[in-house]
Amino acid sequence: MIELHQLNKRYTAAKGVPVPALNDLSLQVPAGSLYGLLGPNGAGKTTALRILCTLLAPDSGTVRVAGIDALTDPRGVRRLLGYVAQEVAIDKILTGRELLQLQGDLYHLSARQRDRRMAELIELMGMGDWIDRRCGGYSGGMRRRLDLAAGLLHSPQVLVLDEPTVGLDIESRAAIWQVLRQLRDGGTTVLLSSHYLEEVDALADHLAIIESGSVIAEGVPSSLKAALGGDRLTLRVREFSDASEAATVQALLRDCPGVRQVVVNQAQGYSLNLVIEHDGVVEQLRQQLATADLPVFALAQSRPSLDDVYLQATGRTLMDAELAVAGSRDPKAERKASM
Amino acid sequence: MTSATPTIANPSPGATDQPSALAEISQETLALTKRLFLQLQRRPSTLVAGVLQPLIWLVLFGALFAKAPAGLLPGGISYGRFLGAGVIVFTAFSAALNAGLPVMFDREFGFLNRLLVAPLRSRSSIVLASVLYITSLSLVQSLAIMATAALLGYGWPGGVGLLLVLTTLLLLVFAVTALSLGLAFALPGHIELIAVIFVANLPLLFASTALAPLSFMPNWLGWLASLNPLTFAIEPIRAAYAGQFSLTAVVLEAPYGDLTAGTCLMVLAGLAAGLFLLIRPLLDRKLT
Numbered sequence: 001m002i003e004l005h006q007l008n009k010r011y012t013a014a015k016g017v018p019v020p021a022l023n024d025l026s027l028q029v030p031a032g033s034l035y036g037l038l039g040p041n042g043a044g045k046t047t048a049l050r051i052l053c054t055l056l057a058p059d060s061g062t063v064r065v066a067g068i069d070a071l072t073d074p075r076g077v078r079r080l081l082g083y084v085a086q087e088v089a090i091d092k093i094l095t096g097r098e099l100l101q102l103q104g105d106l107y108h109l110s111a112r113q114r115d116r117r118m119a120e121l122i123e124l125m126g127m128g129d130w131i132d133r134r135c136g137g138y139s140g141g142m143r144r145r146l147d148l149a150a151g152l153l154h155s156p157q158v159l160v161l162d163e164p165t166v167g168l169d170i171e172s173r174a175a176i177w178q179v180l181r182q183l184r185d186g187g188t189t190v191l192l193s194s195h196y197l198e199e200v201d202a203l204a205d206h207l208a209i210i211e212s213g214s215v216i217a218e219g220v221p222s223s224l225k226a227a228l229g230g231d232r233l234t235l236r237v238r239e240f241s242d243a244s245e246a247a248t249v250q251a252l253l254r255d256c257p258g259v260r261q262v263v264v265n266q267a268q269g270y271s272l273n274l275v276i277e278h279d280g281v282v283e284q285l286r287q288q289l290a291t292a293d294l295p296v297f298a299l300a301q302s303r304p305s306l307d308d309v310y311l312q313a314t315g316r317t318l319m320d321a322e323l324a325v326a327g328s329r330d331p332k333a334e335r336k337a338s339m
Numbered sequence: 340m341t342s343a344t345p346t347i348a349n350p351s352p353g354a355t356d357q358p359s360a361l362a363e364i365s366q367e368t369l370a371l372t373k374r375l376f377l378q379l380q381r382r383p384s385t386l387v388a389g390v391l392q393p394l395i396w397l398v399l400f401g402a403l404f405a406k407a408p409a410g411l412l413p414g415g416i417s418y419g420r421f422l423g424a425g426v427i428v429f430t431a432f433s434a435a436l437n438a439g440l441p442v443m444f445d446r447e448f449g450f451l452n453r454l455l456v457a458p459l460r461s462r463s464s465i466v467l468a469s470v471l472y473i474t475s476l477s478l479v480q481s482l483a484i485m486a487t488a489a490l491l492g493y494g495w496p497g498g499v500g501l502l503l504v505l506t507t508l509l510l511l512v513f514a515v516t517a518l519s520l521g522l523a524f525a526l527p528g529h530i531e532l533i534a535v536i537f538v539a540n541l542p543l544l545f546a547s548t549a550l551a552p553l554s555f556m557p558n559w560l561g562w563l564a565s566l567n568p569l570t571f572a573i574e575p576i577r578a579a580y581a582g583q584f585s586l587t588a589v590v591l592e593a594p595y596g597d598l599t600a601g602t603c604l605m606v607l608a609g610l611a612a613g614l615f616l617l618i619r620p621l622l623d624r625k626l627t
Contacts, residue, residue, distance in 0.1 A: 108458070134381075339451075
């Protein structure tokens with residue numbers, strides 16, 4: 001349904017240095033799937049979605065939606081897409097109903113079509129109590145629901161959502177998740193970006209991991225997890241360790257038989273993430289630590305998770321990737337590019 | 340959160356039938372215009388300020404030279420009467436100069452992106468909606484000023500004169516709105532836009548024939564005033580107020596030659612057309 005092929009895009013940052021946002025990014029979203037785009041902030045997810053939604057032209061590469069080329073027939077693509085942006089753009093002065101009416105006219109619905117869809121969506125999103133109040137007084141969850149309803153008003157074949165649940169309360173998040181699942185079950189192709197592992201894990205039947213503007217892993221979550229094999233251990237020698245102690249433990253355990261990998265997880269108080277071949281390895285590790293006179297504060301074992309898929313693909317956890325990019329972004333330049 | 344699920348069983352509009360381009364353009368333009376009027380209705384302060392400010396000009400400035408020697412002004416008219424045309428034009432001009440602000444805020448708050456991802460038949464609808472809104476707003480304001488001026492005894496242009504006044508105002512409003520919308524897409528943010536509006540506003544008023552006739556000005560200012568688009572709007576309106584409706588009558592003796600009302604209107608029309616053409620590349624950069 002959606003094909004992004006070798007997209008490249010560079011931004012010019014404040015000092016005039018070009019910053020690559022997308023680097024030969026390619027993606028294929030099957031029709032009727034709920035596709036998750038997972039990656040840390042700044043990985044290029046928003047840029048890819050903005051290009052897909054014809055808000056931004058790529059420096060090179062092709063974009064096709066249902067066979068329509070977004071670069072030569074952007075209007076054809078716009079008709080098929082519903083887009084729910086990361087920053088909810090709502091006119092504070094209008095009521096929710098007036099915003100939906102405006103949206104209906106922008107998509108050239110007839111008054112009858114529009115009113116029927118609005119009634120459906122107001123019920124679906126549970127907006128009946130406040131839809132006639134002005135948007136300025138809405139909470140974050142209400143705004144997000146209204147925005148989602150606006151994106152769905154013209155019954156798009158493809159719904160694109162950029163970080164749909166950032167900053168939302170649990171109830172609103174669950175409500176939005178449920179709507180997205182219903183949409184997928186009804187045949188709508190849903191593409192969403194997220195930097196929440198559990199969101200992609202809970203929702204997506206397909207996913208791509210994006211890092212530094214490229215897709216580094218793609219597939220069905222269960223197969224990606226199964227393909228990793230082995231079990232995961234999270235080890236903490238103390239509640240809050242430090243870099244040097246973590247390095248010591250890492251060196252100590254790295255070469256134990258049955259241990260495939262030891263990674264320091266800085267974001268989780270310098271805990272250690274291990275990949276082990278089988279259960280028996282755990283006891284050996286305990287003995288190793290006892291011999292070296294190191295305590296064990298916590299030791300947790302689990303099957304591979306999506307975080308492990310991420311770790312395997314990038315060599316660091318998603319949290320650490322977030323910390324690493326946090327300082328290197330230029331929010332002002334990004335904001336300017338989005339105007 | 341139950342009920343029917345939206346599906347592709349409801350086909351996307353436009354995929355099945357193709358309404359005419361004109362019908363689609365008017366649907367999107369009217370919807371966008373309606374939004375601007377709803378904003379005005381719920382936040383009427385711009386309208387109130389837009390009427391109050393010129394009224395204050397008219398009352399205070401009109402009284403400023405009440406005791407000036409008779410016969411000082413061309414045609415022997417009172418200063419209040421002379422000033423009327425200037426204040427009317429200035430009102431329309433100020434309203435139009437602010438036309439870009441809502442568009443700039445839409446850019447900054449991301450609302451413009453909502454419009455840009457929609458399959459608008461023509462993105463000129465966004466510009467057209469602003470033009471419709473500002474034109475009606477400035478005409479309402481100008482008519483309020485004209486009515487007040489009439490009550491103050493500064494005269495009323497009459498039927499044909501009113502037509503001439505409104506035509507002149509329309510042309511000026513189109514030109515200035517184009518300029519302001521162009522700036523709204525070219526400048527980085529609303530601070531810069533407000534700064535430009537602030538800097539442009541009063542100097543353009545002072546360097547025109549709104550407050551004083553050319554004969555009061557030094558040569559260099561006279562030249563400036565005779566090139567100022569505001570003057571090209573003020574003089575035909577002033578002539579209309581004086582009962583002079585002929586397009587071939589001279590309304591201004593500029594340093595470079597005499598100007599007729601017809602010439603003034605043609606210059607304004609040319610300016611409006613030129614500015615719309617000039618800002619097209621700016622709009623296209625953002626709007627195609």
